[in-house]
Amino acid sequence: MPSQTTTRMPSYSFMDDYSEGAHPALLKALVSSNATQETGYGNDTYCELARQRIRRHLGRDNVGIFFVPSGTSANAISIAACLRPHEAVIAASSGHIVTRETGAVEASGHKIINVAPHQGKLTPMVIERALKDNWHFPHMAKPRLVYISNATEIGTIYTRDELAAIKQVCEQNELILFLDGARIGTALASKANDMTLSDVLELTDIFWIGGTKNGALLGEAVVVKEPRLASEFEFYVKQHGSLLAKGRVIGAQFAELFAEDLYFELARQANVAAETLSRGIAAAGFTVSAATETNQVFAALPLGLIKVLQDHFTFYVWERYGDDEAVIRLLTTWATDSEQVDRFVEMVHQWK
Amino acid sequence: MPSQTTTRMPSYSFMDDYSEGAHPALLKALVSSNATQETGYGNDTYCELARQRIRRHLGRDNVGIFFVPSGTSANAISIAACLRPHEAVIAASSGHIVTRETGAVEASGHKIINVAPHQGKLTPMVIERALKDNWHFPHMAKPRLVYISNATEIGTIYTRDELAAIKQVCEQNELILFLDGARIGTALASKANDMTLSDVLELTDIFWIGGTKNGALLGEAVVVKEPRLASEFEFYVKQHGSLLAKGRVIGAQFAELFAEDLYFELARQANVAAETLSRGIAAAGFTVSAATETNQVFAALPLGLIKVLQDHFTFYVWERYGDDEAVIRLLTTWATDSEQVDRFVEMVHQWK
């Protein structure tokens, strides 16, 4: 049962990437934007400025850009807007819409066909298999949209070739490709990445740029390529209760994030912190169990060491790993304190 | 078709009560809250503090309080949470859920039975008539929840007796009473008001306290009295995409609004500005067409005067009134500039 008790953070947290407030530059932008009267519901100066700047990064003028307050709203609205009642989503069984959004997609009436991911990712083969398993029309819902995340829920990223291959199978089968970009910043700022934001636009039909997990207090920007869908999208934002009257609260932050390169700079900082943790843990002889490509570190540590670390740090114990070990998950952000990172690594090294 | 063009405000606006940013005290609270790490999803220090303070105003400890980003989300979530699939809402045909929320209630599956309001308000008689007209079960959806707004969409307010009478008819007929409090501040701060916040709690089953239209950048606080509903409510907030990861963005503002009496102080300021406008216009010999009880003024002015005013002010022309006049709507807030109010009244007086 959900309780409303506050859990004060007892120690330094690597629990998630939304424990911090806004980046100072965004907070300042918010304060500056406060004095004027502005038109409501996203038609204000700041939202418009943010749209212009994001479009500049996308290298394209005629795309719809819509600000919503949360990742779940970005996903649920986008999917509801794209599908007709009998159409279904193909998603990894580890996908955020499957595991962490309280059935929001189903609440808008759509089935999710779960498929097994490879390192958190979908592949053309997996998608084609899902099509093959869901042919018996009209007794089966019709697969119509593919949901992927970049970075994925376990921190891995898609290469340009991988995404292009998925896009191709989507086009061949009239599937809409939708990319959840809650962590698109750390994905595109990853050392392993070979894509730009405009590549993502080219290789998907609809995607979103996460603000909440990369410097903003709240807010995600949904990018809608198809003109007819874009022309109707605001209806869905409003119907889902996600059209904020004072749009500036998101607009001012995104205008700042995309003024120059701040959005990706913050993501790089998060990735650097994760890499430091990952290397430090590996150097102490422990297994880092998934490639650290972005801001998530999965490390297998002895239970005794985990207990010691828990006296000073907060993090998820992800799953048991044999008798004496467990995999822990550490998340970093632009705000991660490098001294705390060093202190964590040091404790790992001191364990024997 | 919704367009994304920005309309810069050309002149001083009396258009609505969400054109301003946050009240400076709330902005300061937001800035102060920024530095620490906090638990996500509404379990942070600030949300908890805000809940404590609101409960103190309510005079009751064991009520659920849930923060959501917008009025539409407050309404849609509350109604979805209260009803089973075959149950319907009774609401005034002028109600916000009927006229300005893109069918969000219907999108969660529920019929709204429209009834005619009296000065924006429902009455026991109107509710009983709706019950009488919707008896043919199971062919008709079952009336189960009554939706009212205080202040109403035209700025009128309920007296304690009026609300008590509605509550009584609800209890006699097993109807849930839900109050939309987007403007509950100006209602309870009205000179005509004879209720406290704890009266509202006593006389309804679920209601919400609007932040967006009374000093906050965003956010509304839904108050849920019934324990079982309160224990499940967070699921609905999350499912509707309205559970913000960084809850502090709403919590810090509400903690400030209810630290002492700021929430009602701001509402009083809005009401005073409206009263000044209303009296000034009436003194110039024009009809103020609905009692100005809160922060909305409806005045019937000559078309020529309206044209002159439009060169300096922005406001809604509500509807034509005879051949040469129209009713305009003016909204005020805590931030309304009293010099602009005086200037507006002066122009009205100078018209001949």
Add this chain to the structure above:
Amino acid sequence: MPSQTTTRMPSYSFMDDYSEGAHPALLKALVSSNATQETGYGNDTYCELARQRIRRHLGRDNVGIFFVPSGTSANAISIAACLRPHEAVIAASSGHIVTRETGAVEASGHKIINVAPHQGKLTPMVIERALKDNWHFPHMAKPRLVYISNATEIGTIYTRDELAAIKQVCEQNELILFLDGARIGTALASKANDMTLSDVLELTDIFWIGGTKNGALLGEAVVVKEPRLASEFEFYVKQHGSLLAKGRVIGAQFAELFAEDLYFELARQANVAAETLSRGIAAAGFTVSAATETNQVFAALPLGLIKVLQDHFTFYVWERYGDDEAVIRLLTTWATDSEQVDRFVEMVHQWK
């Protein structure tokens, strides 16, 4: 609360047009169809035969025809299939989907904009007014489909000109025109009618032909003109639980109804019985309060006479009419016993 107690009919019933079983010819067709093995889910010989015959009556080959078990399923499925999430229906406040289908349209997520009917019918002016009142996008759901019934809920019918005028306003405003044909038989068989079934096809986008109220044990045939919608329609039938495994149970009956002219012959018989009642009552000096164009008679009778009639007949007392009278509703069908009609009229005449 709905109870499961059986009410044995105590006397001859003019209560509704679904108290009878199937017409003998349909029952015989059902029995004949019973012996063979048939492909399931509407792909059987009988459904196909019924489609061919209905298409012959429509004068057009390339329309989708889908069989569903009930009027509510025909309406709910058709509307769900036509609309996107933010789109609304315009309907008369007396419309069956508004008053007698337990919110089935809203349960599939769509708002119904209620408008005032003229003699049970919509007019171009009323539709245009609804458009004018629902322009505030994206805050209002977008009107997209017009729902009408022929015959209407009070038994009146549309002329060809009236329907053409509605179709024109729909085309000018990109509105889909949907016609509920629960009683399309009695409408097209009415003496006042000047349309054929193929006119209805031409002047609407989607409509249905009611079987339940005109000779069949169950079943309605939805006619879908637009090819893309037709190609997907079976998904919606299935998703709503309305795709019967043994399609023959509806197919065999419709094949019989449309073998020659039986469908309209049965409707004519119902209309003749209604006309006899109507004329008889009027001849006795009582007011027949709406034109009897089809199989519904609304008559204003003294309360004392109604009491006498109720000892021998079952019918709805529709509403009070002054102090001493009430309007009663009488429905007739192909199966209405002409001796009972004569007996009813005789009792009316004997009253003094």
Add this chain to the structure above:
Amino acid sequence: MPSQTTTRMPSYSFMDDYSEGAHPALLKALVSSNATQETGYGNDTYCELARQRIRRHLGRDNVGIFFVPSGTSANAISIAACLRPHEAVIAASSGHIVTRETGAVEASGHKIINVAPHQGKLTPMVIERALKDNWHFPHMAKPRLVYISNATEIGTIYTRDELAAIKQVCEQNELILFLDGARIGTALASKANDMTLSDVLELTDIFWIGGTKNGALLGEAVVVKEPRLASEFEFYVKQHGSLLAKGRVIGAQFAELFAEDLYFELARQANVAAETLSRGIAAAGFTVSAATETNQVFAALPLGLIKVLQDHFTFYVWERYGDDEAVIRLLTTWATDSEQVDRFVEMVHQWK
């Protein structure tokens, strides 16, 4: 894309259990019921008689019994009626609601948590594992209802002990147990069965008795144990378009099926035919790949033999099995022609 072309059955069909019409006794009952006027919407003499007789078989008076036209409507309505918006279903990945109902459960807003079946069945361990994997509230939908089928989709059945163990885990975890009884006849008539219909009532919360696949032209009877749910259930039937105006069309058939023991007698005949096929094929030296407990036979046959059989019989080729074989599925009913069974077995034996 669904096509409307009729596929005439070219040969004797073992394809499914709904290719036949009604059992002659039911057809006769339908014909007898045709002459009288009856109250509409399930309140007729025949529905009431059917309820009485089913209650006699259940050994209990105070249960709600509701007739709906199809299996998909029985499942979708029951689940929609039982759940609140944030509650999810646990079901086998092979469950009919997962694989063959066009997302009808999701269309009413509910997530289905897929789990791996054991021989088509759920076990307490699998259910407990699903609970363990779905604990993260409010981010995950709350598991609240367990869906099982008896017989399962592959023809296996639950023993009394197995069902009791599932019921126990449901009670311990406040889960509603719902049983899809599309083939409950063949399950309870199976030689391997040790339950009565009243056991099923005792060990579930809601279940249905399938008519369509066991002698009826259409119709399923949903049995609702909990009084409050039963008191509201008719609303859901109506809202889903499944409340037939002429209820007798289902009522008369169920009254006949449960007059004495006909329902189980028909199921026994189906099982005998399946057993004959199964034994015959096994005697010829081929593998029958799942226990033939009810009316489904799964046999692995050489591709060459399958080709020969297809010249005379229609059946599903279920899946490839090695290089030279495939598993075929044969279904039988009360109407299966024993001569055709013998002919099929003979052809298998003649193959070399």
